[in-house]
Amino acid sequence: MLPxxxxxxSNRPRRPKRRVFTMISVLVAFTLLLAACGGDxxxxxxxxxxxxxxxIDTTTESSETTASESxxxxxxxxxxxxxxxxxxxxxxxxxxxxxxxxLQLLDELEAPLVxxxxxxxxxxxxxxxxxxxxxxxxxxxxxxxxEAVVALEPDLIVGGGLGDGNEDxxxxxxxxxxxxxxxxxxxxxxxLREVAVAVDLTxxxxxLIAGVEERMPDLEAAIAERWPEGVQITLLRVRDxxxxxxxxxxxTSSGPWLLNTIDAISVTGDLRNVEEDGISPEQLREADGxxxxxxxxxxxxxxxxxxxxxxxxxxxxxxxxxxxxxxxRAYAVDSDIWFDGRGVTAAHLxxxxxxxYVANAP
Numbered sequence: 489m490l491p492x493x494x495x496x497x498s499n500r501p502r503r504p505k506r507r508v509f510t511m512i513s514v515l516v517a518f519t520l521l522l523a524a525c526g527g528d529x530x531x532x533x534x535x536x537x538x539x540x541x542x543x544i545d546t547t548t549e550s551s552e553t554t555a556s557e558s559x560x561x562x563x564x565x566x567x568x569x570x571x572x573x574x575x576x577x578x579x580x581x582x583x584x585x586x587x588x589x590x591l592q593l594l595d596e597l598e599a600p601l602v603x604x605x606x607x608x609x610x611x612x613x614x615x616x617x618x619x620x621x622x623x624x625x626x627x628x629x630x631x632x633x634x635e636a637v638v639a640l641e642p643d644l645i646v647g648g649g650l651g652d653g654n655e656d657x658x659x660x661x662x663x664x665x666x667x668x669x670x671x672x673x674x675x676x677x678x679x680l681r682e683v684a685v686a687v688d689l690t691x692x693x694x695x696l697i698a699g700v701e702e703r704m705p706d707l708e709a710a711i712a713e714r715w716p717e718g719v720q721i722t723l724l725r726v727r728d729x730x731x732x733x734x735x736x737x738x739x740t741s742s743g744p745w746l747l748n749t750i751d752a753i754s755v756t757g758d759l760r761n762v763e764e765d766g767i768s769p770e771q772l773r774e775a776d777g778x779x780x781x782x783x784x785x786x787x788x789x790x791x792x793x794x795x796x797x798x799x800x801x802x803x804x805x806x807x808x809x810x811x812x813x814x815x816x817r818a819y820a821v822d823s824d825i826w827f828d829g830r831g832v833t834a835a836h837l838x839x840x841x842x843x844x845y846v847a848n849a850p
Contacts, residue, residue, distance in 0.1 A: 567686055569668050571658055576666045577643050580687055584625060584640055586632065586647035586654050586661075589740070590670065592831040593680050594646065595619040596696060597689045603640040605632060613824050614833045632657055637664055646670065646686050648679075675739040676830045696832045703839050704749070710847035711752045715778070719846060721747055722756040722777035722812070725827060726784045726797045732767050732775065742835035743826035746842060753846075772806040779846055780812040783823040794823075819845045 563578040585591040585604040594601055595615050604619070605626040625636040634657070637645070645667040647654035654661075654669050661667040670682035677697050684693035711719060723744060725733045739745045747753050756777045767774055782801065784794030798820065801807065812818045825837045 565688065567668055570671055571655065571667075571669055574666050574668055576668060576686060578688065580644035582641060582643045583687065584637055584642040584645045584665070586625075586645065588828065589648045589679070589830045590646050590683055591615070591619060591622075592829070592833070593676075593683045594687065596680075596832050597684060597687065597692050599687045599689060602642060603636070614829065614837070632661075634660055634664070637661065644668070644687070646683060675745045676742050676835070679740065680831060700832055700835045700839070703836070707839055707843055707847065708750050708752060710843060711750060714847050714849060715752055718752050718754055719779060720754050720756060720777040721846065722775050722780045722782075723747065723826060724775055724780060724782040724801075725823070726782060726794070726801050732769070732772070732801065740830055741827055742829045742831060743821075743838035743841070746835065746838050750842075769800070769804050769806070772801075772804055773810070776810045777812055778815075778817065779849060780810065780818040781821045781826065781841070781845065782818065783821050783826055785823050815850065817845070817849045821845075 564575045565578050567574050567576050581600050582602045583594060583599050584602060585594050587605050591601070591604040592615065595618075601619060601622055603623045603625050605624065623636070623640065625633050625640070632654075642665040645661050645665050647661075647667065647669045658667060658669065668686040670679055670686065680693050680697065681690065684690045727733065739748060747755055756775065782798070784798045807813055810818070819841075821841055822837075825834050825841065829835070829837065
């Protein structure tokens with residue numbers, strides 16, 4: 489039982505039955521005495537007295553049960569959010585995640601989920617089987633379906649944060665269930681910690697983060713040994729045949745966060761600010777580095793065309809002239825890890841990639 493939760497009728501001290509029987513005996517004796525003294529005088533006091541004892545005992549038991557039922561499931565905690573303080577269940581059992589980023593984190597925390605938002609690219613493939621099968625609260629072209637949220641009967645709603653558009657629906661969502669919008673600032677660890685506070689799983693979050701951070705020294709040492717002067721890495725997202733973007737500044741994604749955290753790694757500097765505009769195939773030389781990691785799609789926009797776009801990239805006449813390509817250090821990686829991955833699972837998989845493609849590069 490959680491600290492401060494109501495004591496239930498099953499574990500409260502109960503009145504000894506012997507006292508009830510004693511009261512009944514006394515009242516019966518008193519009734520017989522009245523009967524002997526008063527003879528036939530109308531209503532039978534014994535019936536009234538016995539009924540009074542039973543009613544008192546029944547009423548007492550009933551009030552104990554009612555008090556337990558009315559308080560046992562209503563314990564709450566206050567969570568400070570960007571939308572102000574929110575009273576949330578102390579032990580939520582039906583949680584709805586408003587976006588894929590928060591879904592990943594709640595899944596890793598093993599929180600009890602009942603629904604989530606999915607978009608055109610489907611559900612992130614590194615989720616648990618249970619999370620993959622969750623019903624969707626998203627309708628194409630209409631964003632979040634409030635009726636679908638209501639149907640799930642959540643006791644807590646958790647979203648990805650201010651600036652993601654979730655705040656526009658905050659009043660309606662809050663009418664359905666307590667709603668927490670975790671801040672979007674900082675890296676993925678900060679978001680994990682905020683989400684963990686909402687569901688009261690902070691110890692679990694710190695354990696998961698520590699598991700990633702414990703692997704960092706070995707990775708850094710291996711990269712430094714292979715690249716004693718440091719290594720320049722380019723992380724490319726190919727969105728179509730005319731748009732190539734560098735995404736290494738996305739610290740909310742676990743893979744790019746690693747690139748910006750390890751001292752021996754530097755990110756191709758000329759591409760840091762081309763996330764929106766991208767570069768054309770004619771500018772491909774600007775994407776050169778010691779190692780190139782590249783992927784297609786991502787961001788819920790994965791499609792069968794991604795392979796075609798990647799072929800357009802490597803068929804570009806400038807591609808073969810890049811330092812990384814000539815050194816056989818250009819690698820196709822998974823967008824689920826390097827773009828859409830926002831948590832512990834993606835961080836571990838990105839560490840595996842960096843160990844294989846950078847620390848052990850030819």
